[in-house]
Amino acid sequence: MKKTVDVSIPLGPIHPCFKEPARVKCETKGEFVTGAEVELGYMKKGIERIMKGRPWQEVMFLAERVCGICSVIHNMVFIEALEKMSGIEVPERAALLRVVVNELDRMQSHTLANFSYCYTIEHETLGMYLLDMREKVMDLLELITGARVTCAYIVPGGVRFDLREEDRESLLASLDAIETDVRRYMGMFEGGSLIGLRSRDIGILSKEAALEAHAVGPTARASGMPEIDRRLQHPTYQKLQFTPVSRDGCDNFSRIMIRFDELLQSIELIRRCSALLPEGPVRGGGIPGAGEIVYCGEAPRGELTYFIKTDDAGRILDISIQTPSIMNIEACCHYMLKDAASIADVPSTFVSADPCIACTER
């Protein structure tokens, strides 16, 4: 059958709403979007090609720079894969500190995603509130690790610095303030009638479609799939009795609300870690050796997988990374954007899936 397309509207690569270059080509019939396609390839740096043949001490920093927003989880998954492969034990205190830093990173990433969404639907006030809250989280990250973005905090056999007692107290005090803020902004987002008009029942990704597109992370959890969370398989999270959250809304509104839910959950997890934090060393030492492993972790955007093969000296012979965003972009273009009522909903729906182009293309 011949397809009737009125106009093919390209959005991007430079677009006021997109933080990174990606091109979304929408096939429209009047204002009605019949289908969308995404064109990637503006950010391909070939990180995996650079990584091959290099010692793990260098690859560690390259792995961190796969994505600047969720750098801690890339560091964590790469180092934990090496540790599991070579049988390196991690001290209890270091394992809990890793979770603290990882959850802080998740908080800043989710806040940034929600800021982008609010900015895209032109609710700039709430966006600025969220961005201000993100700075508080970044301060905590800097307090613990010493850097704002690329901190290289996690090393084989432990973490780089210990958390001092006075820092722990200020961490908990700041978390109380952040929790009050999150609850206030959640109420604003939930109660805003205009926000509801722009977000509810827009960009529907049903559970069947999410399964079919292999959606991961908050995008899948907003379609009622809590079991998708890889943190359930992580030993430290199991010790903390972690239970994932989910929502059944399947629309843009649920995808933003689930990130707010996860912010509160992260705050709770950090509090639990802080209560359990035992005395002891934070660096056990250990040198990665030869082996081959596939290791998964839960990035802020979903499941992150590393396949690593090393030789005796710890040089990376082969590596491949699967990042979560590619599945979410696929789900976004082929299921959410299909049958969108207006072209104005396209950027907000695309941003609500929280695509990270730098991760996707590497």
Next chain:
Amino acid sequence: MTLLQSIKNYVRSKSIHVSYVDVGSCNGCDIEVLACLAPRYDIEQYGIYVHNNPREADILLVIGAYTPGWEEKLEMVWNKIPEPKVAIAIGNCPISGCLFNRPHTYIDPPVSKHIPIAASVPGCPPRPTEILNAVLSLAPVVFKDYEVKKR
């Protein structure tokens, strides 16, 4: 100095439009540019307005190490910006390629090979205050008495 020139100088000092383009970074510098928007740094108090439209921009922030996907496209973006214009490189990537500039990479740094770069802010990533400082210190140098200097 003519009256018209002094009016132009005054207006330009209070309204600087910034556009940013990511030509293959890790995203770290992108979010540090975005963090400048936050009320803590409040880039708009200096009359700087960040939006992503090259046709209205005065300053282009170039982030990233110039990937093959941007060949000719970055020059197109640069040509769309009206005069007077200036480009600032943010982060180590546009200067040297940072740690992506290794054998077997796809990138082609520095960005100054492709478009004229007036200033660089090194760092991986630089702090928002440093980005703000670079924009604020460069803007008067370039935009003040632009027509006089051009002659």
